[in-house]
Amino acid sequence: MRKSIAGLAAAAAFAVVAAGCSDPTTAEAPDSSSSAGGEMAAEQWPAQDTSREGVTLTIWAAQNSTQTAESVATEFEELTGATVDIETIPDPYEQSIQTKVATGDMPDLAFWQPTASMLTALNAKTNLQPLDGAPWVDSYTGSLADMTGLLDGTRYAALVTTPAVEGVYYNKDLFEQAGITETPSNWDEMIEDADTLKAAGITPFYEMAADRWATQWWVQVQLADAAADGLWDRVNANEETFTDPTILGAIENYKSLIDDGYFNDDIKTATFIDQGNALLDDEAAMVMQVNSYFGQLQSLSDSATLDEKVGFFPISPSGNVGTFIPDQSNAVVAFATGDDEREATARQFLSYWLGDGYQSFVDTVETVSLQDGVESPAGVPMALQEVAASLDNSVGSMQALAIANPDLYIYLADMIQGTKTPQEVAEATQQQFAEFAAAQGAAGF
Amino acid sequence: MTTTLLPARRKDQPRDARLADRRSRQDHPSWFLWPALAMLVIFFFTPTIYNFVYAFTDWSSFKSEIGFVGFDNFVKLLQNGSLLSDLRVTLIYAILVAIFQNLFGLGLALVLERDTRINRFARAAFFVPVIMSALAVGYVFQAILKPDGVLNNFLTTLTGGEVSIPWLGSTTWTIVVVAIIHAWKWMGLSMLIYLAGLKTINEEVIEAAQLDGAGYWRIFKAVRWPLLAPAVTFNFATALLGSMNGFDIVQATTAGGPGGSTELLNIFIFRTFGQGLFAQATAMSLVLFLVVALLAFPVIIYLRRRERVL
Incomplete structure (x- = not known):
């Protein structure tokens, strides 16, 4: 009796294993000729x-x-x-x-x-x-x-x-208050403006490390020039890695901006919702974000106020090139x-x-x-039109151009919380990227 | 399997007994077992076996074929530091939960021991979190523990000064906070088992101790606690091994943050699976399964031995 049950279980188990070794999607593989x-x-x-x-x-x-x-x-x-x-x-x-x-x-x-x-x-x-x-x-x-x-x-x-385009949403009132009349035309000018804002007692940037996902924009926009120069193709071919100077440098730069006090004090606990409120309540002057952030602002305020108060500019190391991320x-x-x-x-x-x-x-x-x-309808807010206008000369983000999408944002959030160094962020991202690439059977991994 | 529960037939058994034995067998024909066995095979054996098999393949969402790759997934996992650090976090979490859940459960059982009407109501009330959705519990606590949440507001009113402690924002202490939430959710169950344990203690033993002049604490320490050993074994083992598989409460409160300090292995598995690396995720869950199994034996053996001292 005992034997027969064991036999039955083994037979059932074998049947299950044998059946289990095929991917169910292949059985339904379409007749692609049609x-x-x-x-x-x-x-x-x-x-x-x-x-x-x-x-x-x-x-x-x-x-x-x-x-x-x-x-x-x-x-x-x-x-x-x-x-x-x-x-x-x-x-x-x-x-x-x-x-x-x-x-x-x-x-x-x-x-x-x-x-x-x-x-x-x-x-x-x-x-x-x-x-x-x-x-x-x-x-x-x-x-x-x-x-x-x-x-x-x-x-x-x-x-x-x-x-969506990664770029900077800024508070026009605070820019005016600090005497900034024009939006920066490259990275260094943006940091100069941030210094001016800081001197005027205004927090230049607001980041949301508790919700993590926006942390990666800061690294990606710094890579815009390199991306235009084929960075992601080299990463895809395993000829360049996240731990090489280009990407690691962007991560280190982000870290040093945080360490130097360019960001909100509650960066570790701030959330996406806090980030929306911060720009509207004049708590901080700039937010590096994508289109969904503007959606959040729209849920907090009306279009007329937003047109008056919030602007958008794309940024890259050498100019105003946006980084698109569909x-x-x-x-x-x-x-x-x-x-x-x-x-x-x-x-x-x-x-x-x-x-x-x-x-x-x-x-x-x-x-x-x-x-x-x-025609675009008349009701589209100005900031969104600016975003759309920046698309034409924009370059692709990691998500758009790399063959895999590692959890860079989680590791960057870990860095802000103090559990990873920039080097460790780059290593963890590269390791995961290589894992995805290998799973896809990409050459070079 | 029920057949194993029957006493072995002996040659020297009287004929009547042998007949009775046969009759009882006819009362329990083997096909009675089949429905339960089918359920067991479909819902328990099958996933477990799949778990073993897929861990040795390269199953992913990126391609249609599934090929065997031997121990590749395990080698890569061991090279990747995340697995070991997540296992460490999981173990710390499980130990914390086991300690807190038993402390809370035992405390409640002792306080609510007497069968008064209020106590019966309170027992039911403390059991409510056990049947609540773990995700709901997590989200509620997340709202309470926010920097501008209810708890900090309450503390601000109480102390008069501005309190804005980020309860879920510390890379050192948040794991303790989350373990307490987990323990809070399940303390009703431990309470129930401790209450049952306390009820089984013979009144005469307590009375004898009282006659010997022992006070409440003395009786607890010398008589009731040792006699609660079976309840401790069950509660500690289930809390420890159950929370090794923890996921929902942590996912809802911190999602593994801040800085990965509460990233249980299950959260890592969930993340990996969601990214389409199905085989790697399966390999990780096999590792978790083995760790839980390896941990279960010494813990249960130790706790059982502790009972035997009685």
Whole structure:
């Protein structure tokens, strides 16, 4: 009896192990010939108003992007008869999606960070529909089409809103109070302005080490010149590392600015919310942040006040070059679900969103238009227009250009808390980067 | 497995007894076991075995194939300092939780020992945190312990001076604070077990001690504490080994910060898994499993031996 139970358990266990050794997503690997073939353009990109009665599309969105697609989804439903369900996936969004997709669960469309590293993390080549030859690509303003959404030359993500830019949000009143009339035109001038502010008894910079994630912007903007010079390509090929002078130097510089008292005293415990209040309550003059910070300011104040009080300038060591970092709310990917009609409907939905539906979309969500023929609505705050304007000459962030996205921000926060030195931050980041690169099978790791 | 509980049949058993034995076997046919066994296999054995297997592969979200890589993941983990430092944090956390949870639980049990109406109500009240969601507990405490949170406001009113202690912002002491929160959540369970332990102590033994002139503390020290040994074993072992697997409360209060000083191994595993390095995360959880198992045996053996002294 005992033996038979043990035997049963062993047999069951063996069956489980044998079954377990395949990735569930491979079983559902799509018939990519149906979606990748470019020769049948009409079928590949169906007309925007093709009837889709009875088809249901599922879109996964995060807490902060779940409203974005609502209006355009409703319009698409009216136009085509399809049903569009927007499902909110709880935070941490990216982790939840990666886990779901890894176990074979996928929607038709999802908001997703359109960078190469994050497309790789989703195993785009197997799981996503290629969007090459999409009708909207030529409509993008400036260099937006080539900026992001691509992995090894294939387009996998459709950019729907302005990619975020790392740069400085500043308090115009405090600048005026300290006698600063012009925004700095390079890094050294910014530090000079910070000295002026400090002399006037004003805290120059405000950082939020308790919530950690914004710490990395300080290092990344210092790397803008190097990034333009191919830094991340060298890092991707393992020819340069985080511990080499360029990146380590940026980390050390950030540390010395903190040590020299350029930042708020409560830097260790300050949060994202504190950071928003600090700029509006005249507690500090400058905040190095991305677009979501402005969203936070908008939730605390009205557009007119913000236009009057808050400005934005991009910064890099040698000039005013912004560092762009598209995030999850900026772009949408279409999954290769294996169901031809749903896949086609998903592509049609994107064509509509970035086609006939785009004007109404930017008007409803009050965002900057990414297309030449589509006007931005009047209500877009000035700072956001400045951000969008800085995109054209901006360079890519680590997230945009590196093949993997290590937890640099956590290690920098550790440094601010005093548990890591700049050298240790660089080492930990490099080690993690190498681990991701090796997992991807990148050459040189 | 129930069959092992039956006494072995002996040749010298009288016939009646053997018949009774057979009858009891017929009362418990082996197929009674199958539903429970199926559950055990599906929900317990399967994940555990997966955990063992995937730890030796290169399963990740970056590619579709899964290949065996031997001990690669473990070698890399050992080279990476994070694993050892997180194991150290986890161990410190577990020991702190075990100490605090038992102190609080025993204190409550002693205070609420008598069966009065108020005590019964209080016992139920102190048990409420046990059934609360751990994440909810974490978020509530995070709000209370913020620099401008309720606790500091209360202290400001109490002392008259401005108090703004960052309770969750110290790289040295925050782990103690979080361990206390964990212990607070689970102290009701320890209380219950200590109460049960106290009830099993024979009244006559206490009476005898009283007649000998022993006071409350003397009786506690010399009679009740030693007799509580089985309850101590259970409470200490479950608190220690349970909090080795801690995650939710720490994630909600500090998410491993400040400066990684409360980064339990499970938080590191969660982070690694979320980044798509599934195999590495699985390898780490296998390491945690082994550490908990290795720790469990000496701790339980020691505590059991302590009981035997009685």
